[in-house]
Amino acid sequence: MTAGRLFSTTVATPAEGTQPVRQPRALPRLFGSLLLVAAAGIAGIGAGPAPVQPAAAPRQLGQIVPAPASVHPGGAPYTLTPLTRIRADHHSPQVRRIGAYLARLLRPSTGYRLPVTHDRGPGGIRLRLSSHERALGDEGYRLESSPGSLTLTARKPAGLFHAVQTLRQLLPAAVEKDTRQPGPWQIAGGTVTDTPRYAYRGAMLDVSRHFFTVDQVKRYIDQLPLYKINRLHLHLSDDQGWRIAVDSWPRLATYGGSTQVGGGRGGYYTKAQYKEILRHAASRYLEVVPEIDMPGHTNAALASYAELNCSGVAPPLYTGTDVGFSSLCVPKPVTYDFLDDVVRELAALTPGRYLHIGGDEAHSTSHADYVAFMDKVQPIVAKYGKTVVGWHQLTGATPAKGALAQYWGLDDTSNAEKAQVARAARNGTGLILSPADRIYLDMKYNKDTPLGLDWAGFVEVRRSYDWDPGTYLPGAPASAVAGVEAPLWSETISTSDHIEFMAFPRVVGVAELGWSPASTHGWEAYRVRLAAQGPRMAALGIDFYRSPQVPWPSG
Template structure:
């Protein structure tokens, strides 16, 4: 129980946040004992010689120093006492790649993980246990206390993603890095970048330079567009890696390709390049499946992007190929998937890929609706039972570009209105009929950007729905409960404000006065 309503405000403020009352909710919480308080003497201690632990310690110090005003030196000293200890332990294999254990008491806080990613996820928990003002970049009054007890936490699903469409509207490297930092707070581990579409090609390809120079020169509504140089893309990948997020680049094909077709006449069956496109219709473009040049193009693009991408996956799209016959679609995917493998990557495709023959190890990303046809769901389920892993992105649940209500100024509504409860209140493990939970690799929240053109728009549409998707991906199914979640989410409001995130104040959530 919290302090009585009669308690003075400052005293309420001083009470530590109850252990585990964060987003995503941890797998196991054992509260108890007195809290830990950060002081001028607090040090962040890490394993000697562990570059990864020191980097995570430096990241933590970078969050805490501006708001607390404390020096918080990061020191190689895992044998000492007190402060905040970050330690990697080979023997803690039960914590897996991303799990951690947080132990807090008056003598200090210890974060233990098997792998560096686990330490980083644990730091997000520590962050959220501190008052929301810790996120501010100027000195705040404090106090800075962490409730006593133990959190032991591992994720339910390995893939917890967010997709950003940089094709409909272009977003700069700094804008993408800002989103990466926001995603990190909620333990998201995958950034899927939709790098090509009818309206824009956003990545430099040396062997086909007009893709970016011409195909990247506009966007929805006719703005200037833009593209990432290879160094730009490397910087996004580097920053994501520092937040333990894997970048999945997507080149959508054979449809959604007008920007490429406009850049090179030879990619068109009639040899005539169409004009650049700045509208929002879908399904009208297709690569020429019969032309040998098409596969030279695909090979070059995949080779260059694979070389820039340390992650395991390359997304080949495959959705809404309405201008490609079924036979051509199957033939195209049969040709293209081995090219991805040739360059050392694993295929991800939108779930229409299951209408062809997914390559061994491929993942299909389901973006259908609750009301999608039984036949469409059965096709996906067949592929899943045959070994194709699934990423769940149902459009009427987790498409972050859907309007909350009919009054939402941004966004679209073709999949329906998606309020905060709707985006949270479903179970990925039991969502698709006849799909075993073992086939579900995780969840991903796409943000398509036909109506989204600035970071403030991302903030408004992703938050507060994205934290709920993150919780679906991380937290055990048994913890899933809207009534308790909405209270924890409400407590994220001041934290998002402190971070400069102008989130949507959904009336479904009891936001505190700020």
């Protein structure tokens, strides 16, 4: 385990060297310049990070990931000093909290006090909101650096938060360390003006096949915003475990959540714990999208309550990795009483706009039953004020107005299936793109990767980055694409080190695909900018994969 790891999982895992394997799915789920340096070798799981050397000169504006929409370098840099103040000059608690967050980030490594004030005096780091900056939208920002001041401007608080992430990347990587470092702490002179390409830029964490604690989820939440990810999709139920307490159906958590892949005690989130995750995510401007998979992937629920089965007999709990064998009983009225209760309680807890209802790999549900089921369930989601998200098989039924379909197919998925999804997109259904052979983070990088699966093929760093969401799905209008999401399924993933090794650096590329203008995309430039992120990830204690495709700094 990487030195400085704050916590580790305590759940039981399969013996070292064994890899539970999910059967292949019958239907696929699925921008200054830097000196190039010698590529580093692949580091194994738990390998210590490379030493981080503080920069002697300010980092160039063009090194930012994701690539900004507009960069105008020029002028002398801004320098942090012991007298620097953070000026949150707006009567907004959110701006003050962002200022406090920035101060907490910078104090340990700089050793500076960095008081957060509310005056409008000259100099310092200024955080400002302006309703007149309409071109910046809900998440855009402008960063202006000069010797006298550093100003971050946005129309909404989320934009200021994203500006802070850019500011971090313009400082030496050592700024991320939790002990005092020598500096100097300079931000290159110039202006960055930035807005996202897509509103939805997500990462998914499967907590069902292996359970992850609140602290493990919060650690991932802390890592993602550096690259402007703004959605965390939590896969809360599956055949192997139910992970959220439901007062009206308590055995879902206490019994259905009692195990996981390979055995072990599993676990679940109490409502208070789930709220803690939501609060932490909100403080990082991440919207949580909870998923209750249905009508398939439901063995944990079926095992908990016999009446949810058409036979009236509860199956045993399941700890394997097969898919497609379970189904809620579509004809039974109790099924919809159950789902009404679950959706009602989950919707009441979740402030975000979306609720994911799964819908994939329902191989044990007939097509007619699947259509009937979705016709009944989608109105329940709307009843409790949420917008439906479903895996792209939802387009085989009638997606609700405003629904999003999450496409997880492969490049070589059948034309008929792609056409079905494209047709729904032309009819108003929005798309989240998660092609499995591109951005499923549980796919192995290569044949020697000690974790992950390979049913969608090997997914190296270039493959995960080198595609365009706007033109990916034939026949689907570019305007239908809501964004991208990188799922991490957990058949073989059970620790924070595992999460980081499989997610980083691929999730960084996904973030760029979701945020940056298409005109900035290009592998050769990206791989250099990504390499510059290596020392930063190492300083953060992220146990990332040192891909040989990337010219990581040596040392």
